[in-house]
Amino acid sequence: MKAVKRPTIKEIARKLRISPSTVSRALHDHPSIGLVTTMRVKKLAEELNYEPNQTAIFFKQRKTFTIAVVLPSLSEPFFSVAISEIENIANARDYTVIMGQTLDDEQRERRIIETLKAHRVDGIIVSMGKNTSDYGFIDILKNAGIPVVFFDCVPDLPNENRIVSNLRTGMLEAIATFHAKGHQKIGLINGPSQLPASKEREMAFRHGFAIHKLLYEEQYVVHSDLSRSGNIQAIEKLLSLPERPSALICFNDYVTLDVMKAVREKGLVINQDIYFISFANYPLWQHMDNPPMASIEQFPDKQGAKAAEVLFDLIDNKAEDMKPQYIVFESSLISHNF
Amino acid sequence: MKAVKRPTIKEIARKLRISPSTVSRALHDHPSIGLVTTMRVKKLAEELNYEPNQTAIFFKQRKTFTIAVVLPSLSEPFFSVAISEIENIANARDYTVIMGQTLDDEQRERRIIETLKAHRVDGIIVSMGKNTSDYGFIDILKNAGIPVVFFDCVPDLPNENRIVSNLRTGMLEAIATFHAKGHQKIGLINGPSQLPASKEREMAFRHGFAIHKLLYEEQYVVHSDLSRSGNIQAIEKLLSLPERPSALICFNDYVTLDVMKAVREKGLVINQDIYFISFANYPLWQHMDNPPMASIEQFPDKQGAKAAEVLFDLIDNKAEDMKPQYIVFESSLISHNF
DNA sequence: CTGTTAGCGCCTTCAT
């Protein structure tokens, strides 16, 4: 793996006793270069295995044909599905994709973004960490002229490009479904109360109750820190209520898995004594024997694709001013064969 | 997002009426620059928000501080876990990671690798596509002086750096476990027979039978194309045998999920009438109620980490010749509480 | 049609 001599335009020029610019133009099929010259140049280039030095081009063109995706975790299915779509779209345009995972660590997020700025990526897609409170990085990127598109976890700033899913619609569908089946005691196992994602769920949950004129009772909404034991504590709280819920909406699939297991261990039967709907992270229920009644799908693939499209619009239209996009994907209920 | 004026060394030099080289040196704390000058330079640089143009530096240094990871799918849990580790290690060294997904398409794989070469990444980690037969890209990268580390799906070439998991050990453990519990009729639901991954499983499976002096019968080994219906056909073939297997080893977790479901629908009880062990893709069984008896874990996280480490060794030792590394991670059986 | 020149931003001899 030693250093390697790579042919340059100059070399070709020297060997052909013509000027480098002629070579450059010939390689780009510039109309003003004679056919013969062009052919000779291309032939020699081929022979020498010439390849343009992109780093030189990036440097000169002030463009790297690279976008970056920054998000909390690369191994989380929701994100990896989104990433996969983003890579697809970028790949189709011959762009390259850099990944950065923040692990919900604000420092690390900041460092990653600085690095990407230094790398002069042409654009960034960001899903912010749970704890990110300092939005300073946005201005930093603005000043650097790097377009940003947020998705999933986005800042509450109307001037930013944001792609999000609306949990409300799915939540309302879930409650409507439960209500239609006659459930009165519907529980919610939510995430940590300070999380925006939790707040949104709770708001929608209450809204659903209002719509269907269901009696809203505080004690049917419990919080979990999303750890396994937290999830189990949460369900135990609900099961110990004088009248236990007959239907449950869970923060996400992981919670549901833990909770279903705990519920079964109590001797209750899923989809009989107690029904489940949860927000989807895992593309897995289809394989399972006794899955929740339904999932609230957030379409990470579509969100990722859209984020990429918006970003490329920004990159292409760099000159003109595009209005900040705010795109909402309605979540929706996917039934699991019930 | 209009063009942005970014300060350069020249600008600082002009404003300070000193030469660009002095500025450059001052910014690098070069000892030969006077303390005062250095301070003045740094102060102004700070004020102007000066930042070195990495693309210029990449260009000059012939180094991009970027590695690439090329693999079949970004959304596949096995890979996304590996990626996550790779990103971690790269991030710790202030390297950036480019992702390319080949979707098992050889053309696309080739194109991606060409692009990465053009981008002058400092190294590449590759898990080849299922169908890749033309290893020409290896020489292309060699000629470009780009170090490569293969992992998971690697070419059968002793001169390449390869990180793999040895399925054999896990498979043997699985058979030993089943044998110890008295199972005689052990089935294997394998993948497509032309896949190396399938061949390896079958070899190990036979080996296990030999070790334990079990009677090997062809009909207990069936193949699935890994589609859902393929999986179901496979299990049906096994269940219709005169004496159905009491224990099953499956190609991977997806197969197991489908098969377990089908088995339950036949009225058989998992972990009673029939036991399962499968190769792990999903970090999920821990949540489930009635998981397979065990999984054969391949440690994608460790493999990813190791691949990154080897790659960085190559990058750092570019000069000296490192022997090609061939590192095998023994797969091993992880019991699910039985 | 082709060559000359200059410069992108930085670093690095070589001078002074």
Next chain:
DNA sequence: ATGAAGGCGCTAACAG
């Protein structure tokens, strides 16, 4: 302790 000059590889404005 500082400056001047040149070059990395490529492109483009400006000459012919």
